[in-house]
Amino acid sequence: MIQIKDFKNYEEKVIETQGWVTNRRSSKGLEFLILRDGSGFAQCIVSKDDVSDDVFNVASKLTQESSVKLKGKVVKDEKQIGGYELHVSEIKLIGTSVDYPITNKEHGIEFLMDNRHLWLRSKRQWAVLKIRNRLIYAINTFFQKEGFVQTDSPIFTPNAAEGSTTLFSSKFYDDDAYLAQTGQLYGEAMAMAMGKIYTFGPTFRAEKSKTRRHLSEFWMIEPEMAFYDNDMNMDLIEKFIKYIVKDVLENCETQLEMLNRDITVFKNIISEKFPRLTYDEAVEIIKGKKKINGKISIEVLENDLVQIKKKIEENKNEITEKEKIIAGGVKKGKRNFLQNRIDTLKNDIHKLEIKASNIPKWIESAANFEYGNDFGGSDETVITRMFDVPVMVYNWPHQIKAFYMKRDDENPELAKGVDVLAPEGYGEIVGGGERETDLNLLLSKIEEHNLPMKEFEWYLDLRKYGSVPHAGFGLGLERTVAWVCGTQHIRETIPFPRYYGRLRP
């Protein structure tokens, strides 16, 4: 049995393959079946001249998502997505499929999410999940090559590691327990045992967030390195991100093409050095006081707004023009074509209008940004708009960072944390930093954050018995997949997303 991805090795050979029919087109003596088998997609042609009447009848009755076993000859055809098609000689129906709900027309997001278990079969989702898989592979390969030990942290935890965010509560026999929001503290313990470690597991945040960047359940990679300071940490982050992006570019060309991802944006990421901004510098950029490549952030946004408004006008004009043509009376095929174009334009206008209405708010919030605050989504967008590679922001006011973040020796108001902001508004993909080693400072921080001291006794032991400088970070897998794939929403990047309002399927 040959998989579609291996067709290239069987040119002009007769082979057997099996899969699902995602679409069927027909003309008088020809049936075009699009077969998928998880390894790829391929067009299979059944010609009346080549097969018995029985086989042709089976082919002409095949419905979307019926499963079949096919025998046929592999033929090269440049027009096809995989470069090859199958000239079928025999068909065996394995399983029928009646009234498959997801058609080849556009669907709304709610309907698709309700049918997520079937939506996963479609091309776009296949491409995204393949890239997710490759990213996971690249992440593991990178850390293994760098000599890291993979050691996982527990999911049931007795306390909040970072205090502020909301946790999912649970029961652990008779004890109250929470689902982990990070494995960070356990990671530190494991780094003291193994040197350099990384965890890779699910994390849970009960934030009632309804944005394209949030999930309630997501996967995080958290490396932790003994004897690392924050500069070494940032070097590692940059090397790491470059490695995984390069790996996906080299191995997922077909998938990126299917997603219409503009891969030129990734070329810089591999070659260019990521800008490293202190929090102070980032604030100056947000407030429009610091020029980047001779440009002021607020002016760039104002210019964006002008461009967007211009684009909206252009789209509106095109719609009016096309509607006139339709009203004038045209053939059905032409009308459908024009109508589709109008629908696309209307959709674009809708998205552009949302953006246009957001930009003035961003400008206002950027201009009024108060030093000492954490960045909001809009502030991140303002910063990343100025660069075409991920941006690192470090040396944050210590008040807005977690209790375990190390204070800067030269300026105790600052904590040695680092956030990495992805380009194109995909937000913070990495958060990390150097960890506090001063036991007394940790004790006062834990009190300050109103955290239960009893639950942190084991953690404080790490500072009592051979404490060393150490650092680490966390990478959000889904945000990274979303950025690499260029998906509109993070919920497409995980097979069965869990977010506020979505528990099934």
Next chain:
RNA sequence: UCCUCCUUAGCUCAGUUGGUUAGAGCGUCGGACUGUUAAUCCGCAGGUCCUAGGUUCAAGUCCUAGAGGAGGAGCCA
């Protein structure tokens, strides 16, 4: 938790100032066509206009409440 918008056929959506029998495309089903790429063309079927209440001679359309959804803010990876 707050703000804005949405809910009409299996799906995606039109539906004018409140006015006759509720509209299209896609999908399904039937038919035509021997190279289609969301194929195309012809035809049939398909409706609790989200729910409850109200205003009115008359409500898909207006008002009130509720439910569900989308986007954004906050919070964060």
